[in-house]
Amino acid sequence: MHDSDLQATLPGIPEPLTDTARSDRHTWAGLSTARWLAEGLRSAFFQAPRVGGHAPTPAQVLMVAALVSVLEITLLRLDIAGPARFDVQAWLSSWWSTGLGVALAWWAFPKMSGVADPAGSRSGRPRGIAAFFVLWLAASLPNLVLGQAVIGAITQGWVSAAVFEQAWFYWALYGVFTAWSLAVTWVLIARFAGLGWRAFVLMLAMMAATGLNLWQFEARAWVSDPDLAARAEDTRPRLRLSQETLEAQQALWQRMVAAIAPERPGVTDVYGLVFAPYAAEDVFLRESTLVSAVLAERFDAQGRVIHLLNHAGTATTHPWATTLNLQRAIEALAQRMDRDKDLLVVYMTSHGARDFKLAASHWPLEVPPLSPTELRAALDQAGIRNRVIAVSACYSGGWVNVLADDHSLVMTAADATHTSYGCGQLSELTFFGRAVFDEQLRKTRSFEKAFAAAVPVIQQREIEAGKTDGFSNPQIRVGEKIKPVLQALEQRLTGR
Numbered sequence: 001m002h003d004s005d006l007q008a009t010l011p012g013i014p015e016p017l018t019d020t021a022r023s024d025r026h027t028w029a030g031l032s033t034a035r036w037l038a039e040g041l042r043s044a045f046f047q048a049p050r051v052g053g054h055a056p057t058p059a060q061v062l063m064v065a066a067l068v069s070v071l072e073i074t075l076l077r078l079d080i081a082g083p084a085r086f087d088v089q090a091w092l093s094s095w096w097s098t099g100l101g102v103a104l105a106w107w108a109f110p111k112m113s114g115v116a117d118p119a120g121s122r123s124g125r126p127r128g129i130a131a132f133f134v135l136w137l138a139a140s141l142p143n144l145v146l147g148q149a150v151i152g153a154i155t156q157g158w159v160s161a162a163v164f165e166q167a168w169f170y171w172a173l174y175g176v177f178t179a180w181s182l183a184v185t186w187v188l189i190a191r192f193a194g195l196g197w198r199a200f201v202l203m204l205a206m207m208a209a210t211g212l213n214l215w216q217f218e219a220r221a222w223v224s225d226p227d228l229a230a231r232a233e234d235t236r237p238r239l240r241l242s243q244e245t246l247e248a249q250q251a252l253w254q255r256m257v258a259a260i261a262p263e264r265p266g267v268t269d270v271y272g273l274v275f276a277p278y279a280a281e282d283v284f285l286r287e288s289t290l291v292s293a294v295l296a297e298r299f300d301a302q303g304r305v306i307h308l309l310n311h312a313g314t315a316t317t318h319p320w321a322t323t324l325n326l327q328r329a330i331e332a333l334a335q336r337m338d339r340d341k342d343l344l345v346v347y348m349t350s351h352g353a354r355d356f357k358l359a360a361s362h363w364p365l366e367v368p369p370l371s372p373t374e375l376r377a378a379l380d381q382a383g384i385r386n387r388v389i390a391v392s393a394c395y396s397g398g399w400v401n402v403l404a405d406d407h408s409l410v411m412t413a414a415d416a417t418h419t420s421y422g423c424g425q426l427s428e429l430t431f432f433g434r435a436v437f438d439e440q441l442r443k444t445r446s447f448e449k450a451f452a453a454a455v456p457v458i459q460q461r462e463i464e465a466g467k468t469d470g471f472s473n474p475q476i477r478v479g480e481k482i483k484p485v486l487q488a489l490e491q492r493l494t495g496r
Contacts, residue, residue, distance in 0.1 A: 040138020078152025091221035261303035272305035277360035279310035352393030
């Protein structure tokens with residue numbers, strides 16, 4: 001079947017313009033940028049672009065590309081509710097498929113001469129590349145505007161309905177707009193290149209590029225920036241990185257390490273490490289201070305708790321909560337405790353992310369986030385056997401598999417796919433910290449019992465607070481060899 005025969009099977013798609021036809025249809029001295037945009041918008045709704053044999057100037061190509069880029073960046077901002085920062089690298093990475101399409105169009109489009117050599121290859125410069133590119137960009141505008149308007153309205157809370165909370169709705173929405181975009185691209189390719197095998201290869205390549213973008217290139221042009229949000233909303237004094245502050249931190253660290261009480265022979269001592277790395281919200285200051293007090297008062301750990309804290313008001317009273325200080329604190333505690341018999345309780349409270357890293361912030365001090373593998377490595381290197389680890393953060397269930405072993409109890413405020421609640425400027429304590437440590441561990445000295453009693457309380461409070469993304473589903477994993485250690489500790493402390 002010849003290209004012309006294939007063409008006849010698609011009504012409404014004209015035969016590709018030959019050089020002769022191009023000159024016959026040349027009715028304008030030149031097309032304005034507005035005209036190119038208008039014809040591109042026609043193409044978005046499968047109408048034939050009325051461009052004759054014209055090609056856009058280089059300046060017009062740049063103007064249309066710039067217009068589409070600015071509009072895209074502006075509309076993509078609606079994807080994020082609240083303060084966000086622009087990720088140039090992520091945005092640029094999304095253009096690779098456009099470059100691939102243009103490169104393949106250069107190969108697939110008919111050449112200016114329209115003559116094939118004896119080997120069957122085509123020579124000469126392909127015609128219509130610039131026109132195709134400009135029309136393609138302009139044709140993407142209705143899809144972009146409508147799609148981002150819908151997503152933005154939902155994200156920003158301008159419209160609300162139960163259906164918007166369902167995953168299938170977003171997949172259906174993505175499918176509709178993706179199908180529209182691909183169909184427009186296919187029709188444009190057919191108008192410029194006909195329906196030969198090269199055009200079909202180009203169409204298939206664009207389909208594959210779209211699927212690959214969805215599968216592998218999930219980076220977003222705009223990302224939520226909690227640090228920016230905190231700086232915008234919080235008027236509290238900021239940390240001053242002066243020489244005096246740095247020297248005070250060094251002296252504070254030395255005093256803290258020297259003050260760690262040694263282990264007592266014949267007693268299973270409890271040592272504590274409380275880590276609150278997010279300075280922008282006072283809830284973590286309050287919660288970490290409360291947990292430190294509960295460990296000291298309820299678990300006989302006076303003088304054996306290290307409290308690492310990021311907060312503008314505690315630079316001279318608490319060592320900074322950084323990954324390096326965390327590693328040093330674990331090693332310092334290991335030097336004073338019986339690593340085989342004593343118990344180390346680690347409590348961490350901050351925001352959490354889907355990659356399971358614990359958010360850290362102490363502007364202008366640069367503090368990297370903490371991963372579960374870093375905590376596990378520090379504990380293993382220190383040789384501390386018996387561990388109770390509690391993580392109060394969104395998606396903290398992702399820490400369980402990394403930290404769990406026979407000698408550890410690990411509990412988290414949420415599972416690996418849900419957010420927890422109570423980490424905000426107006427919160428006194430997180431729901432997890434309040435229920436487990438401020439309430440239940442004041443009634444019992446069993447971490448397992450406290451956790452079991454706290455879970456239904458947390459669930460009820462989330463319902464009353466209107467949590468919309470599902471129950472946080474706190475997690476716990478208890479190793480077989482830590483159970484007798486915790487039972488003996490509970491008996492000793494209860495008897496005392």
